Amino acid sequence: xxxxxxxxxxxxxxxxxxxxxxxxxxxxxxxxxxxxxxxxxxxxxxxxxxxxxxxxxxxxxxxxxxxxxxxxxxxxxxxxxxxxxxxxxxxxxxxxxxxxxxxxxxxxxxxxxxxxxxxxxxxxxxxxxxxxxxxxxxxxxxxxxxxxxxxxxxxxxxxxxxxxxxxxxxxxxxxxxxxxxxxxxxxxxxxxxxxxxxxxxxxxxxxxxxxxxxxxxxxxxx
Numbered sequence: 001x002x003x004x005x006x007x008x009x010x011x012x013x014x015x016x017x018x019x020x021x022x023x024x025x026x027x028x029x030x031x032x033x034x035x036x037x038x039x040x041x042x043x044x045x046x047x048x049x050x051x052x053x054x055x056x057x058x059x060x061x062x063x064x065x066x067x068x069x070x071x072x073x074x075x076x077x078x079x080x081x082x083x084x085x086x087x088x089x090x091x092x093x094x095x096x097x098x099x100x101x102x103x104x105x106x107x108x109x110x111x112x113x114x115x116x117x118x119x120x121x122x123x124x125x126x127x128x129x130x131x132x133x134x135x136x137x138x139x140x141x142x143x144x145x146x147x148x149x150x151x152x153x154x155x156x157x158x159x160x161x162x163x164x165x166x167x168x169x170x171x172x173x174x175x176x177x178x179x180x181x182x183x184x185x186x187x188x189x190x191x192x193x194x195x196x197x198x199x200x201x202x203x204x205x206x207x208x209x210x211x212x213x214x215x216x217x218x219x220x221x222x
Contacts (some may be wrong), residue, residue, distance in 0.1 A: 017102065024107070024186065028186045029172070029184070035097060035146075037181055041146075041179040044088045047086055047089070047118075048148065051118065052078070054169065056099055056186075057079060058080065060075055060078060074128045076125030077194075079117040079119055079120070080118045081116070081117045082117060082204070082206075092116075092146070097114065100114055108119040109210070110210050112210050113209050114209070115209065117206075118203075119202070120201070123200065126196040127193055127194040129191050129192065130191065131190065132187040141184070141187055143184060144182070144183065144204075145183045145203055146204045148202040149200075149202050152176060152177055155197050158199075159177065160175040160183065160198070161192060163192065165191065
């Protein structure tokens with residue numbers, strides 16, 4: 001039996017756990033609505049908005065290490081890495097630790113750690129199609145996105161679109177960024193993008209990682 005996954009004060013049902021794991025095995029991605037506790041969503045959303053209002057976010061770039069640079073024509077969000085400084089962050093990260101254990105026990109993935117950041121997209125921002133990890137350098141194994149916006153309108157834009165790996169022109173899912181929705185997918189397999197948003201969009205992007213090294217040097221965590 002798949003271990004219980006504790007998301008804040010509520011426990012993900014066994015049926016949902018099975019659906020998540022089965023979806024990763026069968027199609028490399030999963031999307032569930034109402035997965036994250038609403039009180040936790042509200043607390044995280046308030047925290048992110050406070051950061052945005054006080055210029056406490058960093059402009060997001062593309063690439064890693066010395067290849068990291070800003071490209072507003074590719075990616076327009078601002079971020080803050082989760083650091084456990086608030087109770088809401090600690091609750092979310094504890095939930096992801098439980099999920100990491102469940103994934104390791106059910107799928108034998110050898111996941112070693114989890115990293116995540118707040119992502120704030122102002123109106124008009126987007127993120128062009130990409131994958132989260134290059135083949136052969138896959139220290140990021142499973143990507144996650146937790147959505148925080150309450151009452152997202154039908155015309156709000158900002159959907160995350162997932163594409164078929166062997167046919168990048170084929171859309172397989174379109175995820176509305178409404179509070180409580182949780183998505184995960186294989187980092188090196190699923191191309192995805194964030195469509196232009198028409199109002200401020202709030203989420204937490206995260207990655208379950210394996211230990212990896214290049215030329216004997218440990219791959220940096222960020």
